[in-house]
Structures are given as C-alpha cells and as structure tokens.
Amino acid sequence: MSAAPTSGSPGTWRARSVRAAPPPRRRCAVADTDRLNHSDRHNHSARHNHIGGKEVPAASGATLPLIDPATALPHGTAPLSGPEDVDAACRAAEEAFPGWSSTTPAQRQVALLGIADALEREADALGAAEVTDTGKPRALFLADELPAIVDVLRYFGGAARNLPGAAAAEYTPGRTSVLRREPVGVCAQITPWNYPLMMAVWKVAPALAAGNTVVLKPSDTTPSSATLLARLAAEHLPPGVLNVVCGDRDTGRALVAHPHVRLVAVTGSVRAGQEIAGAAAADLKRLHLELGGNAPVLVHADADLDDAVDQLSSLAFYNAGQDCTAPTRILVARSVHDSFLARFADRAAQLLPGAPDDPHADFGPLANAAQLASVSGLLERLPDHAEIVTGGGPLDRRGYFHRATVVAGVRQEDEIVRSELFGPVVTVQPFADESEAFRLANGVPQGLAASVWTRDHDRVMRASRVLRTGVVWVNTHGTTVSEMPHGGVRHSGYGSDLSLTGLLDYTQVKHVML
Structure with missing residues (x-):
C-alpha cells in the first residue's frame, strides 16, 4: 500500500487504492528492488x-x-x-x-x-x-x-x-x-x-x-x-x-x-x-x-510454583530487565518462600547475557553506561540485612553486561525495593497473609502493573480491586495486546x-x- 500527494492544492492528499491481496503477517521474501538499496541500508x-x-x-x-x-x-x-x-x-x-x-x-x-x-x-x-x-x-x-x-x-x-x-x-x-x-x-x-x-x-x-x-x-x-x-x-x-x-x-x-x-x-x-x-x-x-514502573508479583501458597518460576524467570530478565512492567518485586507467601526462592535463583543463575548474535544469549547488555552504573550502584548500596542469592554485578568483559541477580532479605523501606530497577535484578520478599501482600504491593510510589499467582478465584477478584495499578495479570505477566489499554496510576x-x-x-x- 502506498500514498501520495495529489496534484492539486498544497496540503491535499489522497490514498492510493488498497492491493487486493495484502502480504501475510510474517516476514516474507520480496525482490531486492523492493528493499532498501544495500548501500543505503541503515547501518551507515x-x-x-x-x-x-x-x-x-x-x-x-x-x-x-x-x-x-x-x-x-x-x-x-x-x-x-x-x-x-x-x-x-x-x-x-x-x-x-x-x-x-x-x-x-x-x-x-x-x-x-x-x-x-x-x-x-x-x-x-x-x-x-x-x-x-x-x-x-x-x-x-x-x-x-x-x-x-x-x-x-x-x-x-x-x-x-x-x-x-x-x-x-x-x-x-x-x-x-x-x-x-x-x-x-x-x-x-x-x-x-x-x-x-x-x-x-x-x-x-x-x-x-x-x-x-x-x-x-x-x-x-x-x-x-x-x-x-x-x-x-x-x-x-x-x-x-x-x-x-x-x-x-x-x-x-x-x-x-x-x-x-x-x-x-x-x-x-x-x-x-x-x-x-x-x-x-x-x-x-x-x-x-x-x-516508571515497579511491578509487584504476588505468589500465593496455592499457586503452581513450577509455572510461576518458569514464566517469571524468563520475563524478569527479558531485555535485561529494562522494562517498566518487568516483575521486579516478587512477594511470596511465607510458607512457600524458601522453596520458590531456591528454584527461582537456580533458574536465574542459568541465564546468560550475550551479544546480539550470540545463539546462547538469554538477554543482552544494559543499554548504556549510565544504566549499568545505576544498577551496580543499587547493589553496592544494599543494606546488611539484604542478601544477593545469585548474580551480583557486571561481567568482566567489554560492553555493559550484567549478571542475572536475585536479592532476598530486603525490607519495604530499602532503596532497592522502592526504586525502579530497570536492570536484570529481582527482589524476593515473604508475606504473612493476603493483607500484608496488598500492603507491600501498594507500598511504593509507582502503579503501572502487577500480577497475582493463585488458584483462588475470590482472591483474584479481591486483588484486581485492591491493587493500585493500571493492569493486573493473573497467573501470567507482561503480555500486552493492541486492543487493551496500557497505562498507570500515581507516579x-x-x-x-x-x-x-x-x-x-x-x-x-x-x-x-x-
């Protein structure tokens, strides 16, 4: 499909007719003459x-x-x-x-x-x-x-x-x-x-x-x-x-x-x-x-922990965690906290940062030196009660690569909990009951996204009402569709x-x- 100015007065415009058979919604082969000329490609x-x-x-x-x-x-x-x-x-x-x-x-x-x-x-x-x-x-x-x-x-x-x-x-x-x-x-x-x-x-x-x-x-x-x-x-x-x-x-x-x-x-x-x-x-x-975002993830004791670990370990570090909806604050029912933390940290330890064409890379570097310094600074300033379970710092190589990092033992007032991390770092906190989970989830200035992991329908309905965010996912996280709005509240x-x-x-x- 293409469009062109009309030959009439300035500012008038019309669209040319639509092709009878638009291309399939996938990458498809086209003639070289239809592509950008090789010498004029955008890698200049x-x-x-x-x-x-x-x-x-x-x-x-x-x-x-x-x-x-x-x-x-x-x-x-x-x-x-x-x-x-x-x-x-x-x-x-x-x-x-x-x-x-x-x-x-x-x-x-x-x-x-x-x-x-x-x-x-x-x-x-x-x-x-x-x-x-x-x-x-x-x-x-x-x-x-x-x-x-x-x-x-x-x-x-x-x-x-x-x-x-x-x-x-x-x-x-x-x-x-x-x-x-x-x-x-x-x-x-x-x-x-x-x-x-x-x-x-x-x-x-x-x-x-x-x-x-x-x-x-x-x-x-x-x-x-x-x-x-x-x-x-x-x-x-x-x-x-x-x-x-x-x-x-x-x-x-x-x-x-x-x-x-x-x-x-x-x-x-x-x-x-x-x-x-x-x-x-x-x-x-x-x-x-x-x-900014600082998405809480509420993992209840009745959740499918294997599914939660599978999904969240992938989503938390996608794009090196540089995502305003990334599941950065995982809140876990105290009765399953240790089991979830061990599984999640083990999965995070297996994730590898790498260059764009590295077939083994799970995510790339941080986007710039300033962001690498920001993430590193948050970890360097951790209070004594916090524990880096896995990861912990940049890779010793050229580029802005940082290890997938999981931090436990944090408290609600800690900088790393209240800040938008925007890096491959996740905190894990226990909660005693549903009321505390809601208090911790809502206890930061941001309110973009949250997710709830449970088999209890009534709990889902309560969470969807109480969580002060623009979107609440249930037993999933991070999916957007063109037909549904994406936006936040508060900061x-x-x-x-x-x-x-x-x-x-x-x-x-x-x-x-x-």
Missing part, C-alpha cells in the same frame, strides 16, 4: 533528522556519538538538534496539519497499513538498527517485538474508522446537539531507549490515526530505528506529518516548550515526567505520561497507550448545536 554511520519529508543534519552541524552497548564502542552519530531544528520540525507539522486532519479515516488507515507492510518488508534493516543501538538479541527482536509493532500499526489503522460517538439528540426544544471528535494538532512525542521502535510506534500510530501530526524525539542513545521508521513512513505520508528530531534533554525541552505543540506524550522516568508536566503547564498543553503517570482508549487520548471533543 550517520543518522539524520526527518523534517518536512527531508533527511537533514542539525542546522549547527553538531552530532552525538552512538555507542554499541555490546562493545562499548562508537558505531555512528546522530544529530544534536537545537531550537532551530525543533522549530523547523514543529512548523512543518503545523503546516501539514490542515491537510492531514481533513483526510478520511479510510485514507489514514491505508497509510498506516502501508507503513506496517514496509516495516515487515524491512525487518532485517530494522533489526540491525535496533540491536546496534540497544544490544538486545537480534532473534528475540525479530520474533517477539517486530510482529507486535506491526500489529499496533494495523490495529490503529482499523481503529481510525471506528471512533465511538454519541448520537445526535435534542436536549432542549428546537435545538439538536452533535458531538464532533477532532484531532488535537501537533503532538510532541518523546520515547525511551529500552524499546525504541516499539515505543515510537505506540505513540505515532494512534496520533496519526486520529488525524494529528507528530514531532518525535527518540532517546539520544537509541535513535536509529526511529529515523528508519520515518524514512519508511515517508513513502506513505505527506511531508511534515511525521517528523523526527534527534538530540539530548535540551532538544526535548525545546520541543515541549514550542508554541505549535498542543499535546506532549512521553514514555520515560518519573523525574522526566515531572519536569515535562511543569514545562507544559506554562502553555496549558495536554499531557500523556507513561512513566506511573496517566493516559493510555494502545486500544481505543489510547486513540481517544489523541482527540478532543467539540459540541455543535444546530
């Missing part, structure tokens, strides 16, 4: 901004080095964008907004489906871009993450055509009220380094589906897949609809403050969310914040990614009375 050393449909360097010529986490060596550069670059991107998005917002949902669907097909077609190039920036295992990215990313684009392509709305009605004599749901305008989107492409698509897809235009700022350490996304999307979107500016925190600050921006969406730390919320308040910009932020709820977050309501 310099990334570029994408502004108004063009690939451009920063106006100042400044760049940031990109470091391969698996080797700790530079592999390329990205623009260090300043206020001039941010202004150009926001102006391009503002100019593109009237044309894009006036397209039909069907036209936006065709564009999103075309982008999804392009990502599927360019799986290898996207994999190369993602794993060089993040160090994550290539096979896991291609098998687990990319299909889910493509599905999000396809879901929002359909959701664009199914916005809910109230029926027209007369609420006062002689007047008919109608509700219009309209796009917000230019959306600034700031994405993190743990899932660079996935988080970019989670933000971009609903914003575009609702008729908004976007200026996306990826993390300064992992911009490669976002810039490739923009290049592929340019084949299906009018210029200026999707812009990407690379840079550091000052770039993000300039973007949040720009007067053309009407909504700011960020996935990041609590600190970043607090700063952005304060800055956005000056211009009354709408906010969509998906912030984990507000607003939802995914689902119709996520789409509605990128719209505003207008009352029209006739």
Whole structure:
C-alpha cells in the first residue's frame, strides 16, 4: 500500500487504492528492488533528522556519538538538534496539519497499513538498527517485538474508522446537539531507549490515526530505528506529518516548550515526567505520561510454583530487565518462600547475557553506561540485612553486561525495593497473609502493573480491586495486546497507550448545536 500527494492544492492528499491481496503477517521474501538499496541500508554511520519529508543534519552541524552497548564502542552519530531544528520540525507539522486532519479515516488507515507492510518488508534493516543501538538479541527482536509493532500499526489503522460517538439528540426544544471528535494538532512525542521502535510506534500510530501530526524525539542513545521508521513512513505520508528530531534533554525541552505543540506524550522516568508536566503547564498543553514502573508479583501458597518460576524467570530478565512492567518485586507467601526462592535463583543463575548474535544469549547488555552504573550502584548500596542469592554485578568483559541477580532479605523501606530497577535484578520478599501482600504491593510510589499467582478465584477478584495499578495479570505477566489499554496510576503517570482508549487520548471533543 502506498500514498501520495495529489496534484492539486498544497496540503491535499489522497490514498492510493488498497492491493487486493495484502502480504501475510510474517516476514516474507520480496525482490531486492523492493528493499532498501544495500548501500543505503541503515547501518551507515550517520543518522539524520526527518523534517518536512527531508533527511537533514542539525542546522549547527553538531552530532552525538552512538555507542554499541555490546562493545562499548562508537558505531555512528546522530544529530544534536537545537531550537532551530525543533522549530523547523514543529512548523512543518503545523503546516501539514490542515491537510492531514481533513483526510478520511479510510485514507489514514491505508497509510498506516502501508507503513506496517514496509516495516515487515524491512525487518532485517530494522533489526540491525535496533540491536546496534540497544544490544538486545537480534532473534528475540525479530520474533517477539517486530510482529507486535506491526500489529499496533494495523490495529490503529482499523481503529481510525471506528471512533465511538454519541448520537445526535435534542436536549432542549428546537435545538439538536452533535458531538464532533477532532484531532488535537501537533503532538510532541518523546520515547525511551529500552524499546525504541516499539515505543515510537505506540505513540505515532494512534496520533496519526486520529488525524494529528507528530514531532518525535527518540532517546539520544537509541535513535536509529526511529529515523528508519520515518524514512519508511515517508513513502506513505505527506511531508511534515511525521517528523523526527534527534538530540539530548535540551532538544526535548525545546520541543515541549514550542508554541505549535498542543499535546506532549512521553514514555520515560518519573523525574522526566515531572519536569515535562511543569514545562507544559506554562502553555496549558495536554499531557500523556507513561512513566516508571515497579511491578509487584504476588505468589500465593496455592499457586503452581513450577509455572510461576518458569514464566517469571524468563520475563524478569527479558531485555535485561529494562522494562517498566518487568516483575521486579516478587512477594511470596511465607510458607512457600524458601522453596520458590531456591528454584527461582537456580533458574536465574542459568541465564546468560550475550551479544546480539550470540545463539546462547538469554538477554543482552544494559543499554548504556549510565544504566549499568545505576544498577551496580543499587547493589553496592544494599543494606546488611539484604542478601544477593545469585548474580551480583557486571561481567568482566567489554560492553555493559550484567549478571542475572536475585536479592532476598530486603525490607519495604530499602532503596532497592522502592526504586525502579530497570536492570536484570529481582527482589524476593515473604508475606504473612493476603493483607500484608496488598500492603507491600501498594507500598511504593509507582502503579503501572502487577500480577497475582493463585488458584483462588475470590482472591483474584479481591486483588484486581485492591491493587493500585493500571493492569493486573493473573497467573501470567507482561503480555500486552493492541486492543487493551496500557497505562498507570500515581507516579506511573496517566493516559493510555494502545486500544481505543489510547486513540481517544489523541482527540478532543467539540459540541455543535444546530
């Protein structure tokens, strides 16, 4: 599927017709002429901004080095964008907004489906871009993450055509009220380094589906897949609809403050969310914040311990634990605590970190030197009553590799319990009864996700009511689907990614009375 500007007035746009037989939802062979030219693949050393449909360097010529986490060596550069670059991107998005917002949902669907097909077609190039920036295992990215990313684009392509709305009605004599749901305008989107492409698509897809235009700022350490996304999307979107500016925190600050921006969406730390919320308040910009997590896992005595150990040992260390929903705080009924801890620690000790193409690697390195130092610091500052059962520190090799680590004997007031770990580290705590389990689970500032492991249906219903999180999984953990919302409460932020709820977050309501 593809899209092109019409030959009419500037800003008008139409979608070309949909192919009769779309490709299957898997990686498929295509002719070399349909792929990115080999010499132009995204493993070149310099990334570029994408502004108004063009690939451009920063106006100042400044760049940031990109470091391969698996080797700790530079592999390329990205623009260090300043206020001039941010202004150009926001102006391009503002100019593109009237044309894009006036397209039909069907036209936006065709564009999103075309982008999804392009990502599927360019799986290898996207994999190369993602794993060089993040160090994550290539096979896991291609098998687990990319299909889910493509599905999000396809879901929002359909959701664009199914916005809910109230029926027209007369609420006062002689007047008919109608509700219009309209796009917000230019959306600034700031994405993190743990899932660079996935988080970019989670933000971009609903914003575009609702008729908004976007200026996306990826993390300064992992911009490669976002810039490739923009290049592929340019084949299906009018210029200026999707812009990407690379840079550091000052770039993000300039973007949040720009007067053309009407909504700011960020996935990041609590600190970043607090700063952005304060800055956005000056211009009354709408906010969509998906912030830190510190997910509690409640393992009750009647749970299937073998299944819990199997699932949680895999999920806790996936992506080196750099996941806001990772099961980092495992709370276990005291009667089965020692048995669970021994099994879980034994399984964690068998997990191996490794480079992206290491067939034996269970997870990759931490994404950058700062995160390795953060995780190491938490372990170095452990109180005397805490015990490292297995793991405990970085590997003695080049790169930002850290052992899978399990810590027991912790207390609720400990830093390692109250902090978002964002690394391959898990704490295990006992609880005496259900009431204490709920108190420990809710006893941290974050509230993104939780899971409950039990065979007791009544306990599940109580937990789903009492746990103060945006999602509660039962006898599973970490699964997301495009149709269901993903978001948190308290210090984990507000607003939802995914689902119709996520789409509605990128719209505003207008009352029209006739």
